[in-house]
Each structure stands twice: as C-alpha cells, then as structure tokens.
Amino acid sequence: MIADAPSCANAATGLSEAEASERLALHGPNVLEARQRRALVLQLLARFKNPLVILLLAASTMEAATGDFVSASIIMVMVALSVTMDFVQEHRAGRAADKLRKAASVRASVVRDGKIREVPAEEVVSGDVVLLSAGDLVPADGTLLEARDLFLNQALLTGEPYPVEKRPGPSGDPGEVAAATGTVFMGTSVVSGSGRAVVTQTGSRTSIGQIGLALTRRTLPTAFESGTKNFGLLILRLAMLMVLFVIFVNLIRDRPWLETFLFAIALAVGLTPELLPMVVSVTLARGAMRMSSRKVLVKRLAAIHDLGSMDVLCTDKTGTLTEARIKLDQHLDAQGRESARVLELAYLNSQFETGLRSPMDEAILRHEEVDVRAWEKIDEVPFDFERRRVSVLVGRSHTRLLVIKGAFEDILELSTQYEANGPTELRPIDDATRRALVERFEALGREGYRVLGIAWKAEAPECQHIVIRDEMNLVFAGFAVFEDPPKESAGATMRGLAEVGVSVVIVTGDNELVAQHVCRHVGVPIRGVLTGIELQSLDEQALEARVETTNLFCRLNPAQKDRVILAFKKRGHVVGYLGDGINDAPSLHSADVGISVDGAVDVAKDAADLILLDRDLAVVKEGVLEGRRTLGNIIKYILMGTSSNFGNMFSMAGASVFLPFLPMLPMQILVNNFLYDVSEVPIPTDKVDDAFVARPHRWGMAFIRKFMMVIGPVSSVFDFATFFLLLRLFPRNERLFHTGWFVESLATQVLVIFIIRTQGNPLRTRPSRPLLLTSLAVVALAVLLPFTTIGAKIGFEPLPMAFFAILVPLVVTYLATVELVKRWFYRHHVLA
Numbered sequence: 001m002i003a004d005a006p007s008c009a010n011a012a013t014g015l016s017e018a019e020a021s022e023r024l025a026l027h028g029p030n031v032l033e034a035r036q037r038r039a040l041v042l043q044l045l046a047r048f049k050n051p052l053v054i055l056l057l058a059a060s061t062m063e064a065a066t067g068d069f070v071s072a073s074i075i076m077v078m079v080a081l082s083v084t085m086d087f088v089q090e091h092r093a094g095r096a097a098d099k100l101r102k103a104a105s106v107r108a109s110v111v112r113d114g115k116i117r118e119v120p121a122e123e124v125v126s127g128d129v130v131l132l133s134a135g136d137l138v139p140a141d142g143t144l145l146e147a148r149d150l151f152l153n154q155a156l157l158t159g160e161p162y163p164v165e166k167r168p169g170p171s172g173d174p175g176e177v178a179a180a181t182g183t184v185f186m187g188t189s190v191v192s193g194s195g196r197a198v199v200t201q202t203g204s205r206t207s208i209g210q211i212g213l214a215l216t217r218r219t220l221p222t223a224f225e226s227g228t229k230n231f232g233l234l235i236l237r238l239a240m241l242m243v244l245f246v247i248f249v250n251l252i253r254d255r256p257w258l259e260t261f262l263f264a265i266a267l268a269v270g271l272t273p274e275l276l277p278m279v280v281s282v283t284l285a286r287g288a289m290r291m292s293s294r295k296v297l298v299k300r301l302a303a304i305h306d307l308g309s310m311d312v313l314c315t316d317k318t319g320t321l322t323e324a325r326i327k328l329d330q331h332l333d334a335q336g337r338e339s340a341r342v343l344e345l346a347y348l349n350s351q352f353e354t355g356l357r358s359p360m361d362e363a364i365l366r367h368e369e370v371d372v373r374a375w376e377k378i379d380e381v382p383f384d385f386e387r388r389r390v391s392v393l394v395g396r397s398h399t400r401l402l403v404i405k406g407a408f409e410d411i412l413e414l415s416t417q418y419e420a421n422g423p424t425e426l427r428p429i430d431d432a433t434r435r436a437l438v439e440r441f442e443a444l445g446r447e448g449y450r451v452l453g454i455a456w457k458a459e460a461p462e463c464q465h466i467v468i469r470d471e472m473n474l475v476f477a478g479f480a481v482f483e484d485p486p487k488e489s490a491g492a493t494m495r496g497l498a499e500v501g502v503s504v505v506i507v508t509g510d511n512e513l514v515a516q517h518v519c520r521h522v523g524v525p526i527r528g529v530l531t532g533i534e535l536q537s538l539d540e541q542a543l544e545a546r547v548e549t550t551n552l553f554c555r556l557n558p559a560q561k562d563r564v565i566l567a568f569k570k571r572g573h574v575v576g577y578l579g580d581g582i583n584d585a586p587s588l589h590s591a592d593v594g595i596s597v598d599g600a601v602d603v604a605k606d607a608a609d610l611i612l613l614d615r616d617l618a619v620v621k622e623g624v625l626e627g628r629r630t631l632g633n634i635i636k637y638i639l640m641g642t643s644s645n646f647g648n649m650f651s652m653a654g655a656s657v658f659l660p661f662l663p664m665l666p667m668q669i670l671v672n673n674f675l676y677d678v679s680e681v682p683i684p685t686d687k688v689d690d691a692f693v694a695r696p697h698r699w700g701m702a703f704i705r706k707f708m709m710v711i712g713p714v715s716s717v718f719d720f721a722t723f724f725l726l727l728r729l730f731p732r733n734e735r736l737f738h739t740g741w742f743v744e745s746l747a748t749q750v751l752v753i754f755i756i757r758t759q760g761n762p763l764r765t766r767p768s769r770p771l772l773l774t775s776l777a778v779v780a781l782a783v784l785l786p787f788t789t790i791g792a793k794i795g796f797e798p799l800p801m802a803f804f805a806i807l808v809p810l811v812v813t814y815l816a817t818v819e820l821v822k823r824w825f826y827r828h829h830v831l832a
Helices: 017-027 040-049 051-065 069-104 207-216 223-252 257-271 276-292 302-309 340-352 359-367 408-414 431-446 490-499 512-522 532-536 540-547 558-570 582-590 602-607 618-658 666-680 701-729 734-751 769-787 789-794 801-828
Strands: 107-112 115-120 129-133 141-153 164-166 189-201 296-298 312-315 327-333 376-384 389-396 399-407 415-419 426-428 450-459 474-483 503-507 529-531 552-554 575-578 593-597 610-612
Touching: 129 141, 207 558, 276 296, 276 302, 276 618, 302 593, 302 618, 312 558, 327 340, 327 359, 340 359, 340 389, 340 399, 340 450, 340 474, 359 474, 399 408, 408 415, 408 431, 408 450, 408 474, 431 450, 431 474, 431 512, 490 503, 490 512, 490 618, 503 512, 503 558, 512 529, 512 552, 529 532, 532 552, 532 558, 540 558, 552 558, 558 575, 558 582, 575 582, 582 593, 582 602, 593 602, 610 618, 618 666, 618 701, 666 734, 666 769, 666 789, 701 734, 701 801, 734 769, 734 801, 769 789
Parallel strands: 312 503, 312 575, 415 474, 503 552, 529 552, 575 593, 593 610
Antiparallel strands: 107 115, 107 129, 129 189, 141 164, 141 189, 296 610, 327 474, 376 389, 389 399, 399 450, 415 426, 450 474
C-alpha cells in the first residue's frame, strides 16, 4: 500500500499537478508492464540445458565423427524440433501477459488542484482521487472515500456474474477481492451508482497487474519436463560410466587407443535413445490429431502427455462447471410450493421496470413468457440500493396493484400478511410464520441460491401515483429463487474423471455455500473446505498438507488459486486446471496442463495448453484417456530401449574384458543401433493395455531404472551364452564372431519388443500391423545383411546354417525367459 495517499481531509482538492508529475516520474505510467523478458536468443539457448538434449547432441557429434552423417542429421533435426516447441511455448506465455496491458487504455476523471480533469489512465498515479460513475472502468486499485449506490462488476477478477456493492469503510484484506467492499480494483466496471476513491496501487502493483506478472513467471517444471530431464540424467550417467570402464580396461590390455575410443563412443551412442524425440513428437502429434476430431485444439503437444499423467484436476466453478448465466430456478409461495402466481408478479415487476435492469430481471423475463398484455404501467418507484427494492404500480380495468420485488429481509419487514392459498386467502404474519419464512430463506441460501422476496398491495382504482411510504402493509407472495446453473455435461464429466483416477478439486472466488451447492449438483463429494481467509494464514508447508485433505477452495483471489496449484505440484501431483476468465490465467499458466474453452477471454486462451472448441466438458475425459495412450507408447519405447540397449551394451563392455578382440566393431555397433531404432519407429501406432489407460501414470525413474536392471541382465546372460557358442563355432574367425553376434543381438533386441510392449500375455494383445511388419523386416534384414556386398564392407561374412540351428532355439528360450521375468517384475513393482 502506498504510504503517501491523500487523507479524507484533502480528498476534495486531490493532488496538485506538480505532485502528480513527480509521482508519475517516480513510479512510472499506470500500465500493466510485464517483467523484463530475456532476449529471444537467450531464451532459445536456455532450452539446451536439458540433460537429454545435451546427451543427444553429444551422440549426434559422435555419429558424425564416426562417419554416420545420416544418423547424426536425424538426431539434430529431432533435437531442433523439440527445442523449438519449448521455445515457442515460453514465448507464447509472454504474449498472454501482453493482452492484459490493453485493460488500462481508457481515460479517467481525477481531482487535481481542486478541479475535475479527464486524463489518460496511464497518467493516473498513487494518491490521485478518481471519480467513478456508471459505465466507467476503474483505472487503478483504490480505497473508497465515498459511494452512492455503487455497484461494480468484478467478474474480471472473481469470475462471478453478480454485481457487488461497494461502500467506504474497513473491508478486510484487500487481497480477498470478493470480500473487499471498501476497495475498487483496476479493470472492473461500474454497473450503477457513483463514488470517489483514492488510488493506492497502479500498473503492475494492482491486482490485475499481479496476474500479468504471474503469466511471465517461470513455474515449476511440468510432469513431461521433469520426466525427460530425469531420464536424460539417468542415461547420461550410465553412458559415462560405460565409456570410462571400456577405455580403462582396453588401455590396460594395451589395445590401440583410437580403436578403443571409437568402440567406447559407439557403446555410448548405442545406449542413447536417439529416436526418443521422434517417438515423442509423432506419438503426441497422433494424439493431437485424434483430439482435434473431438474439437479440442492442442496448443502445446507435450500437454497431451501431461493430461494423461494428470491425477488432480482443479477447476474454477463459474463458466466451467456452471453456465455463468443467472437463471430463475424456482418461484415458490410462502409455503415453499411452486407458484405461477409468484412468477406472474415477478414478471410484471421486471417487465414494466424502467430503471436499472439487474441480471435477476433478465433471468425472470427469460424464464418463461407471461401474458401481461392486459396490464398497463401506471407509476414506479425505481430501485435504489438503500431500499434494495423496486415497486411498480400496474392496472387493468378497475384494478390497481402495487408489485414489489427486492431483498427478502426488507420485503418481509414491510409485509403484514401472506398468501396462504393464492390472493383469495390472506393470513397475518405472526412470529411463528415469520420464523418459518426466514428458515426457508436461509435453507435456500445454504443450497447456494440467491433469493428475492415478492410482495404486492392492492391500491384504490383511482390511484395514479405512488411514493416510498406506500411500500407498507404488504402481502408477502413468495420467493424468486436464482442460481448460476451447472452445465448439463459437468456432472457426467466429473464422475467419469473420478472413475479413471482423476481427483476433481474446485477452486473458486465464490462463497462456500454456493460452491457446495454446485458440487452437489455435479456430483463432486466434499472432503474438506478451505476459504481464502484461512489460506492466507497458512505457510507453504501447512498448505501442502491441507491440499491432501481438501477439495473445495472458496473465496480465493487469483494469487491464492495459484498457490493451491503449486502446493499440489510440490506434493508430487500432476495438476490440470480448467478455467476461462482473466482471474484463471495464472493458474492455467502454473498447472502442468491448462485447459480453457472457446468462449473464454483471450488471456485465458493464450495461457491454456488445450482449448475445448465446443465447450463440451465430456471431452476432457477423452483427452485424459488419449494422453494415457500417448504416455503408454512413450513408456514402451523407454522400457524397450533402456533394457535392451543396456543389456547389449553391458554385454559388449563386459566381453571386451576377456575377448582377444572387440566383440563388435564401432561401425557395426552403429548399424545395429540404427536398425534397432528403425524397428521402433512404428511404436506410436501401437495399442496400449486397457489396464494402463485405467489410471494415471508418469515417468517413474525408479521404475524405469529397476526394469532396466532386471531385464537388461537377462539379455546379458544370453549374450554371454552366445559369446561362448560363437567362440566354439568360430574359434579364430573374428569376422564370423562379429557377424554372429550382430545377428543374435539384433534378433533378440527387436523380437523382445513384443514381450515388453504389454504387461499381459503377448499372444493375446496383438501389436499394431506397422510395428509387427517393421520389426520382422528388420530381423530379416539382419539375417540377410552378411550375405550382401554392403555387409562385407562393414566387416561381416556369411554365416553357416549350423549357426541358425542354434540361433532359433536360443532366441525362443530368451523370449520365454524375459516373459517369465517380466511377469515376476510386474507382480512386485508398479509404475507410479
């Protein structure tokens, strides 16, 4: 809060022009400046800090150094595409913040040197006294000095459609926007009335300015970013250990250092998942295409992966779970029964009212058309915010009826009778009746409804004019009950998400009664409730503990919503956020995956990763399942590549210790690795187990490491058995040894894909046709390559038929063993 704001004593004269100029120079213009962003080149270079990117670039350099320029080029292209996508995503976040700057491009009425002046909103400074009237946009955050019937629309910050009354005086914590009755906020609009406020915060220091800053802040890494980084570190460590081990052993054995170095480099390349960027990109692109057919725009491909990993979906209430449009839900008589009479009276009042028409009036007239052609308007006492009601005198033939609609408490206070059975049976309102009416009103409030009282009074046939004192001795007719109705699809969507392991958390700026009412309607059971005031008193550790037991957060400002999202992420959850307002933008930016709708404000759509083009929330569940299929195929590639590559590279590293020659030449290793990669190219087309899709998963590094350490050695055992057989068959023929080991290595690596691709029985879950045909073709090519001139140039020789007689049972036994070990592994380990 700015300390040198003017007191009420000099509010009439405001600042002097000299003071205003000084403050403008000191604090800067009243615009929503984003934080200073790094140069584009620096933003791009920062993308290369990921360990997996570093590892792939190193592998590309090594491939080029050994003469394999085709593989080097492929890796470079894949890395460039991956880095470019990340860079575009960061740049887009800055563009979302830029949208907010337009909110200040208005003019404001300020008091300077005792005179009212119109100045550009950019020139408003802290301490300025601004004048507000109906239709104005508030130019900056400020404290009210005076107000007359001042109602503001704060949907920009809270998302709530109801106008909020503002009045001078203490308003609690200004950070809790919904409860700050004595504070006005930049960018909100004046619905009615007038006021005078002293500016306390301008530009990026305002509430809406903080949203802009939040959009440019670097958030915690998403699940996808964390997964790729941790996986890259794992492979990098293994590659370095293997290279150092091979170089150390072979130098001790006094082998040529250049050949040893190239062999070690080839092993490191063989361990590197060169095709991971391609597999990820193609898999994500296929997912995006399938989601586009469901009218979902995917703005960040990696968001599909994050959607599949998501186990917590935080959502704003208004506009996502509800229609963001006030609806007349019930019209009840004094006994709580549906009443056409109450609807007729409410319709008469709203139809003939000529003053300010509230959202409730629009809801009444939209609810059901009532024939009021026989009535004519005679007079009116307009609505004002002190009386909180509007009275309309209508007549037909010789009847005059004063119809009044307004705040229930005031209407009841003015009523002496009530309709017991329509207008023909009136009874006095005694204490018991009054208590019963109040209890009914409070019960409706607890259910989340907004309620108006409806009353009437018969006037003399000759009455042509009414005044406020005529609003006495009324007949209470009943209640007009309003709600912001839940979306028809929201309930089924929330239940569907819960069925697939996604916990739904409501994060709203509305009060807890309304929020609980909406939750009941959409089928979200309440585990715990936390309000913005309570949240304000919690430190980060306490909040992280509370989020595990709470799924309804109410009366939150945008910064508090953001804190909830980050608390879930720090607890290890993968978090999605569904919202469509400016107040939702920071949370959309901070979540692992931000989801918005086509009708959302531009800032929300820019901050989101996915946009639902037809506002059908049911597609969110479909997106979750699609994300899991995508993640399933990525995990397949990782498990296949790490276990097979690790086993084979470990075998070659170990064999170099006791063999009198290298188990395979560097170029042969690279060809082996290239053909294996080709066999895995169709993985994005493969099916995913139903059991995997049924619940959320993520890149579990501990699980991947254990799988690699269990399945890899199985491969190594059979590799060493192959070494023994090859040494017996070809004791002094180095070229035949290389050829036999190349064929066996590639056959076992490729065919084990069909075992590892599913947790179940590989004979029952069929692979996709492209994966099946490509894998078999690669194995056939490996068998035939030694019989070609290309194979001879690489250092291979044709193998005798005796070798194949041994190879077939060896491969079959290997596959059967891997299947048994795999089943044991999945009984004892579960992917997170």
